[in-house]
Amino acid sequence: MKTRGFEIIPTEHRKFKAAQITLPVRADARSAGYDFSANETAVIAPGAQHLFWTDVCAYMLDDEVLEMYVRSSIGIKRHLTLANTVGIIDASYYANAGNYGNIGICLVNHSAEAVTIEAGERIAQGIFKKYFVADNDLTLNEQRNGGIGSSGL
Secondary structure (H helix, E strand, O other), rough: OOOEEEEEOOOOOOOOOOOOOOOEEOOOOOOEEEEEOOOOOOOOOOEEEEEEEEEEEEOOOOOOEEEEEEEEHHHHHOOOOEEEOOOOHHHHHHOOOOOOOOOEEEEEEEEOOEEEOOOOOOOEEEEEEEOOOOOOOOOOOOOOOOOOOOOOO
């Protein structure tokens, strides 16, 4: 039985069909985060953003979430942040109908100079966490029906 981990998404849902996709890895045995790499080289202009599709999906238990953060070196040294500050990858995002759970990482350049991200460069890290629900929990839908933004705006 699979508990949590990463998979390369099926070819028909991939953005980079010819690329060598790297599954996220931890830097060392005591690292909490799994590093995600860019599949393309991109130049992000000052004040602009770029969405990097990883062609990777994450599976996990129903009461877990994968939280995404920018890598410290990207934020501190290169002045890039995630567009949504912290990415939340729900268990229901895995294998969804919209994009099969393809994890996207949108970086925003807050510097006064263009920043180049090279293909293969580690840009973000994901940390699996347990979460809790409130008493008398209510949901808008029984299940997810798509990819990013499918539960509303």
